[in-house]
Amino acid sequence: MSAEKVKCLIIGSGPAGYTAAIYASRANLQPVLYEGIQPGGQLTTTTEIDNFPGYPKGIDGQEMMNELKEQSMRFGTDVRFGLVTSADLSERPFKIVVDEEKEILADTIIIATGATAKYLGLESEEKYKGQGVSACATCDGFFYKGKDVAVVGGGDTACEEASYLAGLCNKVYLIVRRDVLRASKAMQDRVKATPNIEILWQHNTKEITGTPMGGVNGAILVHKNGTEKKIDIHGYFVAIGHHPNSELFSKWIEVNEEGYIITEGKSSKTKVPGVFAAGDVQDPHYRQAVTAAGSGCMAAIDAERFLSENK
Numbered sequence: 001m002s003a004e005k006v007k008c009l010i011i012g013s014g015p016a017g018y019t020a021a022i023y024a025s026r027a028n029l030q031p032v033l034y035e036g037i038q039p040g041g042q043l044t045t046t047t048e049i050d051n052f053p054g055y056p057k058g059i060d061g062q063e064m065m066n067e068l069k070e071q072s073m074r075f076g077t078d079v080r081f082g083l084v085t086s087a088d089l090s091e092r093p094f095k096i097v098v099d100e101e102k103e104i105l106a107d108t109i110i111i112a113t114g115a116t117a118k119y120l121g122l123e124s125e126e127k128y129k130g131q132g133v134s135a136c137a138t139c140d141g142f143f144y145k146g147k148d149v150a151v152v153g154g155g156d157t158a159c160e161e162a163s164y165l166a167g168l169c170n171k172v173y174l175i176v177r178r179d180v181l182r183a184s185k186a187m188q189d190r191v192k193a194t195p196n197i198e199i200l201w202q203h204n205t206k207e208i209t210g211t212p213m214g215g216v217n218g219a220i221l222v223h224k225n226g227t228e229k230k231i232d233i234h235g236y237f238v239a240i241g242h243h244p245n246s247e248l249f250s251k252w253i254e255v256n257e258e259g260y261i262i263t264e265g266k267s268s269k270t271k272v273p274g275v276f277a278a279g280d281v282q283d284p285h286y287r288q289a290v291t292a293a294g295s296g297c298m299a300a301i302d303a304e305r306f307l308s309e310n311k
């Protein structure tokens with residue numbers, strides 16, 4: 001079967017991917033967008049989004065992503081379910097394989113593959129993944145209604161997850177490794193004002209414990225001063241940040257030590273002419289839905305200019 005030719009291939013379906021698609025389709029680049037493993041991206045695992053301009057009353061994450069998708073399709077974006085499994089960016093057109101079988105030849109590529117949740121790396125964490133250990137409170141919180149749970153992390157995600165779980169669960173422990181939270185002041189205030197959230201400052205997790213039947217029943221924590229503490233919990237939520245999904249492309253383009261794609265100056269251009277990056281996969285600093293959307297717009301404009309200069 002011959003490979004399909006595409007002028008502009010967008011990889012990823014978060015705010016960066018869909019915004020790139022809106023701009024690219026309006027510029028007549030006939031973009032094809034592959035949604036990847038989590039259609040809609042990270043925002044589909046969050047609840048209310050209160051800081052995206054244009055939604056004065058806030059909007060549900062899934063709903064916002066559905067609207068972005070619809071908007072991109074209105075201008076003709078070909079949105080497809082599929083995962084890019086390999087990439088050859090050595091020459092143009094770039095060779096991309098989807099789901100290990102479908103080959104695409106793309107004149108330009110916009111990488112908007114986002115970032116994925118990090119885990120602590122404990123053996124016990126791995127053992128109970130999906131059986132009490134989760135990286136998504138809005139996906140799994142429901143299972144712990146009325147029970148005690150813990151969230152690890154001190155950033156906005158951890159605070160948001162703790163607040164969400166506090167509305168469902170009996171008690172939420174927030175396990176923080178330092179004596180300060182990294183989260184924004186508003187999130188810190190919210191967490192501190194929630195009576196059923198207890199912050200365990202300067203604690204790290206030594207082990208997550210469970211029952212012989214499977215399922216978490218507690219965690220052993222260690223304070224900075226060396227003292228151990230056992231908490232009884234049924235759910236353990238990891239919210240310690242993310243790593244960028246750039247592995248498929250890092251052989252060809254430049255990434256920093258954490259794997260974030262390096263773009264040129266204020267543009268979305270990668271080291272490979274014709275390949276652009278947008279959203280969390282290239283942004284270690286801001287990582288907001290609105291900044292991702294903005295960089296998606298930039299990538300589409302850069303792709304359009306590249307195509308008109310390289311006919």
Ligand code: NDP
Pocket residue numbers: 051120152153154155156157158160176177178181182183184239240241242285286287288
């Ligand atoms: P962050 O990188 O901001 O925070 C990660 C947190 O996890 C830090 O408190 C860090 O501790 C802690 N941590 C990291 N590794 C470990 C470990 N091994 N053990 C224990 N704790 C650990 O990630 P987030 O996902 O919270 O946020 C990412 C970005 O997304 C931020 O820019 C944030 O502002 C944004 N965001 C915004 C939201 C909103 O505006 N509504 C909602 C969610 C996220 P330490 O502080 O000690 O480094």
